[in-house]
Amino acid sequence: xxxxFFSIFPVFAMILAGYAAARTGILPAAANRDLNRFVSWIxxxxxxxxxxxxxxxxxxxxxxxxxxxxxxxxxxxxxxxIVGRLRGLPxxxxxxxxxxxxxxNAAYIGLPLxxxxxxxxxxxxxxxxxxxxxxxxxxxxxxxxxxxxxxxRGLASAFGKAGxxxxxxxxxxxxxxxxxxxxxxxxxxxxxxxxxxxxxAAASPTALVAIGLFLAERxxxxxxxxxxxxxxxxxxLLLHPALTMLLVWPILGLSPYxxxxxxxxxxxxxxxxxxxxxxxxxxxxxxxxxxxxxxTLLSVLSLTALxxxxxx
Numbered sequence: 501x502x503x504x505f506f507s508i509f510p511v512f513a514m515i516l517a518g519y520a521a522a523r524t525g526i527l528p529a530a531a532n533r534d535l536n537r538f539v540s541w542i543x544x545x546x547x548x549x550x551x552x553x554x555x556x557x558x559x560x561x562x563x564x565x566x567x568x569x570x571x572x573x574x575x576x577x578x579x580x581x582i583v584g585r586l587r588g589l590p591x592x593x594x595x596x597x598x599x600x601x602x603x604x605n606a607a608y609i610g611l612p613l614x615x616x617x618x619x620x621x622x623x624x625x626x627x628x629x630x631x632x633x634x635x636x637x638x639x640x641x642x643x644x645x646x647x648x649x650x651x652x653r654g655l656a657s658a659f660g661k662a663g664x665x666x667x668x669x670x671x672x673x674x675x676x677x678x679x680x681x682x683x684x685x686x687x688x689x690x691x692x693x694x695x696x697x698x699x700x701a702a703a704s705p706t707a708l709v710a711i712g713l714f715l716a717e718r719x720x721x722x723x724x725x726x727x728x729x730x731x732x733x734x735x736x737l738l739l740h741p742a743l744t745m746l747l748v749w750p751i752l753g754l755s756p757y758x759x760x761x762x763x764x765x766x767x768x769x770x771x772x773x774x775x776x777x778x779x780x781x782x783x784x785x786x787x788x789x790x791x792x793x794x795x796t797l798l799s800v801l802s803l804t805a806l807x808x809x810x811x812x
Contacts, residue, residue: 505804511613518712532713539707545674547700552678555624564752568762569629572744577602592648595641600791601735605771606630608707631675718789729790737802741767756811769795
């Protein structure tokens with residue numbers, strides 16, 4: 501377990517660096533918004549484009565892995581909505597709690613973490629999981645929020661707005677553009693390959709520092725005092741990997757490597773996506789920010805234990 505902890509330590513040390521930079525005044529905590537925009541609009545799409553465009557998908561595509569990752573996330577999305585109902589929230593807000601419980605930080609934390617612990621082979625799988633999660637969970641949440649806001653307009657309008665929102669997301673456009681290039685069968689030109697790799701290399705460290713800056717804005721004591729933050733964190737870090745584990749072995753029979761990767765992706769902390777959705781739709785983000793903070797801190801322990809116990 502000590503070896504695994506030191507393997508994943510650099511990832512969380514970069515988050516700590518961002519947190520310390522905000523607390524000491526080296527960087528303002530609000531700088532996380534600008535860093536997030538750089539990652540979301542430039543670095544991460546470039547990384548996803550590069551990986552998708554240059555991966556041998558005939559050899560690496562694993563439909564069972566994609567199904568396990570997506571089905572586990574959808575099941576926990578439902579569990580998060582139940583927590584939202586227990587809070588007495590309207591439909592638009594229980595959708596955000598669904599994201600709080602199910603939205604794994606696969607792109608910002610998962611990619612660098614699994615590259616360190618499970619090798620370069622993990623990158624295409626993580627990108628598949630991140631892309632499917634982003635597209636499907638965001639679509640579900642946006643449909644529910646739009647439906648909650650505009651019941652009189654019906655589901656068709658809600659689905660239309662959700663589809664447009666997902667399609668316009670640069671983190672979705674990056675891998676889709678990479679897939680379109682890969683389908684042509686033409687090798688990626690050298691200058692384009694080097695450019696996207698250089699930009700992509702900046703994605704993970706920048707995102708991790710931005711997460712630290714984001715966490716510095718939110719007092720830990722407020723998160724620990726809210727029982728619903730604790731409940732959503734437990735759903736994310738315990739129930740999500742447990743449900744995924746049931747899918748990957750007894751039902752789908754994945755290989756040890758892909759099974760462990762799917763379970764570990766489920767055990768990742770809540771990403772910042774739910775907070776962005778809550779802010780865009782003017783929903784209350786206090787429980788969301790608390791869940792991101794608490795799940796990120798506790799995931800150091802849960803991921804260390806999982807990666808120690810499971811074969812990879």
